[in-house]
Amino acid sequence: MPERYCSIEKYRCANCSHTGSDTLGNENQSTSASDRIGNPVIIRGSFQRHLSTADTSEFMSTDKTNQSWGGRFSEPVDAFVARFTASVTFDQRLYRHDIMGSIAHATMLAKVGVLTDAERDSIIDGLKTIQGEIEAGQFDWRVDLEDVHMNIEARLTDRIGVTGKKLHTGRSRNDQVATDIRLWLRDEIDLILGEITRLQKGLLEQAEREAGSIMPGFTHLQTAQPVTFGHHMLAWFEMLSRDYERLVDCRKRTNRMPLGSAALAGTTYPIDREYTAQLLGFDAVGGNSLDNVSDRDFAIEFCSAASIAMMHLSRFSEELVLWTSAQFQFIDLPDRFCTGSSIMPQKKNPDVPELVRGKSGRVFGALMGLLTLMKGQPLAYNKDNQEDKEPLFDAADTLRDSLRAFADMIPAIKPKHAMMREAALRGFSTATDLADYLVRRGLPFRDCHEIVGHAVKYGVENGKDLAEMSLEELRKFSDQIDQDVFAVLTLEGSVNARNHIGGTAPAQVKAAVARGQALLASR
Incomplete structure (x- = not known):
């Protein structure tokens, strides 16, 4: 499905046909106490306009407030407050899941006799028509109607009349939005899991192709031991497997339905929550109405899993940035993943990994923002929770797009074998192999460690790697060293010697690739 960017909010929306980059833009509107919601802001397609009061519907409003909840109020909401408290500019991306939940709710209400079959059918047909309007960019999003829920319900009432006012029977926006977010996040997790799998496939391709390509392994960013590029x-494949598992677990707890909890205490109508859950594909219904409407653990858990995944991608990005530098020259990134400099003609900058590294901070911030948002709230729902969506949306968008960028980029990486091998030959990377050689000759490891340390010191002073020393030079440090030591001190000898599960030997790399392929095939 082609990607699109939803107008107003500028978030990527695979299910929305909106284009453009509209913003709310009410800078010139008065915010005085006398400025009331007489001219609601209308956002449609790729432009925005003000409609007069005469142009607006009388959706469940009172004479005083023009709001569905205005019965107990004696004056309209201040215009600035209306804009300040509205969420439609960002929660409109929940439209598909809001409509999905409403269709299931109406179906259930008809099943239990609260709605007639004709009323149910009228509501469902109206909602499907509204979804088509939204996806065609022909829907008027009204800021005075606050959010995605009331905008859709108002349009439904406008289309089908009084029957539209019956949809909200036995339901509150509190359980409605909690349901919408869970439905949305469930779909987002599925998309993200797909991108993780695609990235892992690319890593397996590289690992299989480069199973025997030698490079230096590092600790403290200092040469440690030879490993293979594969x-x-x-x-990184292993880290992403854990990320995948965390998100699968998060999806399980996300996939519990709060709908039917109403505002906080449940409803007096004879609803069938399990039937609604079945219609919406939920695994279970939430067990406590207070918890159901106020719980955002699932969003926090997602942002936690997303933060760990972005941390992994950030670490990977750091390596790619280093490896593409003139100082390392381990890999080449295709030009399509890089940009240049406006002043320095020679530059080829690894912008994709740099941006992913930088974007990790956005996701970490989303996690901390949600934790802070929730920490002081008493039960049950509070308006604070309106602030849960933007960080959650941004975390999901950032993780998904970062994974996509990596999934496209990793298979295209071209290792520079000669440069990696040359680097592995520097820094005494086979020193541990020499110590192990002496252990096999019967010496205690700590003694071997000291012996090899003296040999390395000699090499540093004389500009020689261990493999470049003569047998006579090596025997100065231990008479247990014989001619066969040179097979141990080669890069190939070093990596081939680590021939166990999880080791860097090419045979083990190929076996691990086979296990990884089987894992992906089982998903």
């Missing part, structure tokens, strides 16, 4: 790619 083995290094598999390390």
Whole structure:
């Protein structure tokens, strides 16, 4: 499905045909106490306009407030307050899931006799028509109607009349929005899991192709031991597997239905929550109405899992940035993943990994924002929770797009084998192999460690790697060293010796690739 960017909110929306980059833009509107909601802001397609009061519907409003909830109020809401408290500019992206939930709710109400079959059918047909209007960019999003829920319900009433006012029977926006977010996040997790799998496939391709390509392994960013490029790619595969598992677990707890909890205490209508849950594909219904409408654990858990995944991508990005530098020259990134400099003609900048590294902070911020949002709230629902959506939306968008960028980029990486091998030959990367060689000759490991340390010191002072020393030079440090030591001190000898599950030997890399392919096939 082609990607589109939803107008107003500028978030990527795979299910929305909106285009453009509209913003609310009410800078010139008065915010004085006398400025009331007489001319609601209308946002439609790729432009915005003000309609007079005469142009607006009389959707369940009172003479005083022009609001569906205005019965107990004696004056309209201040215009600035209306804009300040409205969420439609960002929660409109929930429209598909809001309509999905409303169709299921209406179907259930008819099943239990609250609605007639004719009323149900009229509501469902109207909602489907509204979804078509939204996806065609022909829907008027009204800020004075506050949110996605009331905008859709107002349009439904405008289309089908009084029957539209019956849809909200036995339901509150509190359980409605909690349901919408869970439905939306469930779909987002599925998309993200798909991108993780696609990235992992690319890593397996690289690992299989480069199972024997030697590079230096690092600790403290200092040369440690030789590894293969394929083995290094598999390390990222393992991290992403854990990310996948965390998100699968998060999806399980997300997929519990709050609908039917109404405002906080449940409803007096004879609803069938399990039937509604079945219609919406939920695994279960939430067990406590107070918790159902106020719980945002699932969003926090998602942002936690997303933060860990972005941390992994950020670490990977750091390596890619280093490896593409003139100082490392381990890999080449295709031009399509890089940009240049406006002043320095020679530059080829690894912008994709740099941006992913930077964007990790947005997701970490979303996690902390949601934790802070929830920490002081008493039961049950509070208006604070309106602030849950933007960080959640941004975290999901950022993770999904970062994974997509990596899934496109990783299979296209071209290792520079000669440069990696040359780097592995520097820094005494086979020193541990020499120590292990002496252990096999019967010496205690700590003694071997000291012996090899002296040999390395000699090499540093004389500009020689261990493999470049003569047998005579090596025997100065231990008479247990014989001619066969040079097979141990080669890069190939070092990596081949680590021939166990999880080791860097090419045979083990290929076996790990096979296990990884089987894992992906099982999903």
